[in-house]
Amino acid sequence: MQKITFYKYQGTGNDFVMIDNRALFFPKENQEAIALLCDRRFGIGADGLILLENDAITDFRMVYYNSDGSESTMCGNGGRCIVAFAKQLEIIKTQCTFMAVDGLHHATIKEDEVALQMIDVNEVRVNEHQIFVHTGSPHHIVEVNNLESYKVFEEGKKIRYAALYTPGGTNVNFVEAIDTNHYKVRTYERGVEDETFSCGTGATAVAIAMHHLGKATKEEIGIVVPGGSLTISFSCVAPGIYENVILKGPAKKVFSGEISINS
Numbered sequence: 001m002q003k004i005t006f007y008k009y010q011g012t013g014n015d016f017v018m019i020d021n022r023a024l025f026f027p028k029e030n031q032e033a034i035a036l037l038c039d040r041r042f043g044i045g046a047d048g049l050i051l052l053e054n055d056a057i058t059d060f061r062m063v064y065y066n067s068d069g070s071e072s073t074m075c076g077n078g079g080r081c082i083v084a085f086a087k088q089l090e091i092i093k094t095q096c097t098f099m100a101v102d103g104l105h106h107a108t109i110k111e112d113e114v115a116l117q118m119i120d121v122n123e124v125r126v127n128e129h130q131i132f133v134h135t136g137s138p139h140h141i142v143e144v145n146n147l148e149s150y151k152v153f154e155e156g157k158k159i160r161y162a163a164l165y166t167p168g169g170t171n172v173n174f175v176e177a178i179d180t181n182h183y184k185v186r187t188y189e190r191g192v193e194d195e196t197f198s199c200g201t202g203a204t205a206v207a208i209a210m211h212h213l214g215k216a217t218k219e220e221i222g223i224v225v226p227g228g229s230l231t232i233s234f235s236c237v238a239p240g241i242y243e244n245v246i247l248k249g250p251a252k253k254v255f256s257g258e259i260s261i262n263s
């Protein structure tokens with residue numbers, strides 16, 4: 001058995017087990033242990049697990065796993081939470097750079113609010129089969145009516161496993177307008193294989209898609225998710241090309257503890 005100190009963080013209800021792995025002690029190859037730590041009945045419970053590690057050229061490195069134990073692509077809410085975690089560990093003060101699977105990120109933190117620069121977007125794919133944006137993770141977007149009662153799990157799962165996205169799959173976001181520049185979003189997340197309370201890369205993808213489609217008129221969009229509110233700002237430099245993409249919202253520590261895993 002191996003005893004692990006962990007911290008639990010959440011960003012608009014997207015929750016993560018956070019581990020300081022600067023000493024590289026964590027058994028990354030043990031996918032079963034990662035899934036167990038994220039299990040809501042037999043473990044701590046979370047949508048994902050994040051390791052904070054040293055990086056040669058930035059303040060730290062983020063390594064992200066979905067709750068099924070698989071290492072995955074970028075997590076926007078996780079990125080905001082790891083910035084709050086790095087501040088708690090006194091690695092950073094109010095601004096930082098860090099390395100993630102999709103490259104270099106800049107972020108600032110003021111109290112519980114983290115503004116995280118996401119990767120640039122070079123394509124918004126719109127055709128008869130899809131509205132799709134890759135914001136560090138893949139996101140399919142569907143506009144719906146009556147989002148509150150929409151069957152996000154059932155419909156999301158169908159698209160997540162659709163032939164169009166084989167073999168990697170996609171996350172699926174369902175969106176309904178509040179007004180021109182504010183949208184409600186619910187997301188089915190790949191690797192969690194369920195609806196989560198929030199998805200940062202998903203909210204970012206929706207904001208960019210709504211702007212690209214000409215539905216949103218501003219370069220700052222408000223997104224309301226089941227777990228709270230996010231703001232996404234960007235510069236649209238050409239059709240489908242978005243730079244200075246910033247995802248902003250709260251990131252909070254929930255609790256910390258120790259847990260033993262089979263090593």
Ligand SMILES: N[C@@H](CCC[C@H](N)C(=O)O)C(=O)O
Nearest residue numbers: 072075076077137199200201
């Ligand atoms: N919750 C995340 C997205 C995490 C990655 C996703 N589940 C995938 O595997 O693509 C976010 O806040 O962006």
